Amino acid sequence: MSEQEKELRILRDQIDTIDGQLHELLNRRARCAQSVAEVKQKYQGDVSPVFYRPEREAQVLRAVMERNEGPLADKEVARLFREIMSVCLALEEPMRVAFLGPEGTFTQLAAMKHFGHSARHLPMQSLKDVFREVQSGAAHYGVVPIENSTEGVVSHTLDLFKQFDLKICGEVEVPVHLHLLLNRGDSLDGIRKIYSHQQSLAQSRCWLDVRYPDIEKVAVSSNAEAARLAAKEGKGCAAIAGDMAADLYDLDAAVKNIEDQIDNSTRFLIIGDQYVGPSGDDKTSILISVPDTPGALYQLLEPFHRYGVSLTRVETRSASKNSLFYIDFVGHNSDPVVQNALQDLIKNSIELKVLGSYPSAVL
Incomplete structure (x- = not known):
């Protein structure tokens, strides 16, 4: 065994030991979360206990970033803890989260960023359906867009707050990175039609005007729908959408980050019925x-x-x-x-x- 292999073997053994300790601590945390659920159920009586506390989760994540000493970045460590809390919360009660669908949209990305991957994410056909699903109790929370840094406020969301008696329980901001998606094997020169949501077409207007001024652009209900149509129609059809849509419909991100403003982002609100x-x-x-x-x-x-x-x-x-x-x-x-x-x-x-x-x- 070479000297390099000897040194690597020592480090790998250390990693294995640390992994075992992490695993033990994760299971201890999960058992503690189960005990929290039992205590809540014990003292709540006939009232359904509230398992998810947005203010408590925010405090935990802020504490994680404050005590972080690196080399991992503060937000990367916080994302890890978000997923830990998500899977532990699922042991207490699986969280049902409605979002403006279909799957593969930035709204779903916002839902996953805020609640983690262990929540059940329920795609709805309209913003009104998201509000209705939460108000009826079929979903614990909903995720709705409220404003985009380029296109401004989402007026329909404001109108629905007047119609429904729901509360804002949180917010999440998602950077919007748009990619030109092609079917595998297609070339940039062979594009004859581009699908995307109206806002995404507007947010990449300058890029499109320079590179594809004469190509047909078709506005559809969502970026995920654009990716679905491009995949369905095949050769010569492209879409403008994000990473989730590309993965969902097996498309190649031929050109990444074509948005006109590099700091483009969308703010989403978490709606529920709790104080x-x-x-x-x-x-x-x-x-x-x-x-x-x-x-x-x-x-x-x-x-x-x-x-x-x-x-x-x-x-x-x-x-x-x-x-x-x-x-x-x-x-x-x-x-x-x-x-x-x-x-x-x-x-x-x-x-x-x-x-x-x-x-x-x-x-």
């Missing part, structure tokens, strides 16, 4: 309707300035003679300054609906 306690780093979202009169916006924003509450988004929606605003701001509904600001807002509003307070995105 989420403060995690130490939270946001609150509200819908507020005010009279459409001169100075209405100033009166709306002034309490936030007076109480030192930082806004992260303000979106306007017209509604007959009134103006409807969707507002995100820093802080939890239980914070005294937030409560004071909301009380002042109520005085000058026709209607105010607190959509929820929830942990700021960790990953």
Whole structure:
């Protein structure tokens, strides 16, 4: 045995020992999670216990990143712990998560990023179906898009918050990387048709105009549907979509990251029916309707300035003679300054609906 092999053998033995220790600790953690479920069921009586606590999970993930000393990156370690928590939570109760389908979309990617791979991910045909599935109790949570850094707010999601009595329980941001997908064996010169979602076509417009100005572009319901159609029609048909769609339909990512803005991302909201306690780093979202009169916006924003509450988004929606605003701001509904600001807002509003307070995105 060479000196190199001897040194490698020592290191591999160390890795095997560490792996055994990790395995033992993972099983100990899983048994502890089972005990948590038993304690909750013992004291909840006839009320169904709440197994998933978004604020607790956010605190655990932040602690993971704070104590991390490398060489693994903070977020990579946090992703590992996300999966550990996901599989342990599944021992307590399998989580059912509805998302805007079909499979292979960025919304499914957001669901997996937030809940891990051990949750049951349920594709829905429409945003309204996601809200309905959660409100009926068929799903514990739903994942819906709220805004894209390039294309702006998803208005339909805002409209559904007015129709359904659900709360925002969390948020997750997903970088949007778009690829030109081809059937295996196809060439870039042989493309005659490109499928994609309308937003993805808009987000890669400059790239397409330079390289394929005369090729037919067909807008479809989702990027995953675009990949399915390209795979079904075969030679000469391409799609613009992400990695999940490429893997699902066995397409090659011939050109990667064709989005016009490299920092393109989509923010998703987690919807449910539970109150989420403060995690130490939270946001609150509200819908507020005010009279459409001169100075209405100033009166709306002034309490936030007076109480030192930082806004992260303000979106306007017209509604007959009134103006409807969707507002995100820093802080939890239980914070005294937030409560004071909301009380002042109520005085000058026709209607105010607190959509929820929830942990700021960790990953």
